[in-house]
Amino acid sequence: xxxxxxxxxxxxxxxxxxxxxxTGTTSDIGNYDYVSWxxxxxxxxxxxxxxxxxxxxxxxxxxxxxxKSANTASLTISGLQAEDEADYYCSSYTRRxxxxxxxxxxxxxxx
Amino acid sequence: xxxLVQSGAExxxxxxxxxxxxxxxxxxxxxxxxxxxxxxxxxxLEWMGWINPKSGGTNSAQNFQGRVxxxxxxxxxxxxxxxxxxxxxxxxxxxxARDRGLVLVYxxxxxxxxxxxxxxxx
Numbered sequence: 001x002x003x004x005x006x007x008x009x010x011x012x013x014x015x016x017x018x019x020x021x022x023t024g025t026t027s028d029i030g031n032y033d034y035v036s037w038x039x040x041x042x043x044x045x046x047x048x049x050x051x052x053x054x055x056x057x058x059x060x061x062x063x064x065x066x067x068k069s070a071n072t073a074s075l076t077i078s079g080l081q082a083e084d085e086a087d088y089y090c091s092s093y094t095r096r097x098x099x100x101x102x103x104x105x106x107x108x109x110x111x
Numbered sequence: 112x113x114x115l116v117q118s119g120a121e122x123x124x125x126x127x128x129x130x131x132x133x134x135x136x137x138x139x140x141x142x143x144x145x146x147x148x149x150x151x152x153x154x155x156l157e158w159m160g161w162i163n164p165k166s167g168g169t170n171s172a173q174n175f176q177g178r179v180x181x182x183x184x185x186x187x188x189x190x191x192x193x194x195x196x197x198x199x200x201x202x203x204x205x206x207x208a209r210d211r212g213l214v215l216v217y218x219x220x221x222x223x224x225x226x227x228x229x230x231x232x233x
Contacts, residue, residue: 003155034215034217034218034219036218036219036220038156038220040156045206045223045224045225045226046156046206046208046220046223047223048219048220048221051211051217051219051221052219057221087155089155089156091218091220092218093215093216093217093218098170098216099158099160099161099170099171099172099216099218100158100216100217100218101158101218102148102155102156102157102158103155104155105155105156
């Protein structure tokens with residue numbers, strides 16, 4: 001199965017909002033609401049930021065929000081802060097007994 | 112609190128095997144899928160496979176089928192990932208991570224190990 005498609009990089013100024021897209025197919029994002037987003041800082045393990053398209057785990061800032069339309073999921077970071085500079089990965093459930101899929105990752109730069 | 116603690120860094124020669132452990136604590140080990148994910152230097156995340164700690168059932172990515180074996184020891188709440196016939200391009204950071212339950216392989220990885228660096232070099 002192919003990976004989900006993300007832009008390689010997205011940048012924004014402090015305080016601005018940015019959106020990262022994650023495009024799949026009807027076999028994954030388009031047919032299931034089990035999309036997750038992970039943040040990874042250099043040298044650190046990934047951290048779950050969003051699950052089930054738009055839910056935030058306890059402790060994750062409400063500046064992070066998720067949505068989905070058809071085969072594309074999106075992560076929006078509002079009020080961009082310096083510590084948001086990191087790599088972001090999306091993932092999606094595909095079907096029972098198969099492996100989920102990751103996106104290729106998006107590097108977020110805060111200008 | 113939930114913790115996943117992995118074994119230390121490894122250096123192996125091409126053709127050898129490596130076994131990485133993932134010791135869990137703070138929850139009931141048999142109630143959540145454990146996934147293995149790897150990340151080559153400067154690259155993205157790659158799903159290797161998962162194990163159902165209750166049944167021992169596994170599933171691995173096509174890229175690794177025949178080379179990866181995932182097992183568990185429920186008595187010590189530990190999962191293992193063994194990769195055989197190592198190649199230089201297996202050099203990567205290997206993570207274990209816990210899913211949200213056992214109903215489905217959601218791939219919602221809320222807890223991660225610290226990673227185990229594997230270097231494959233002659």
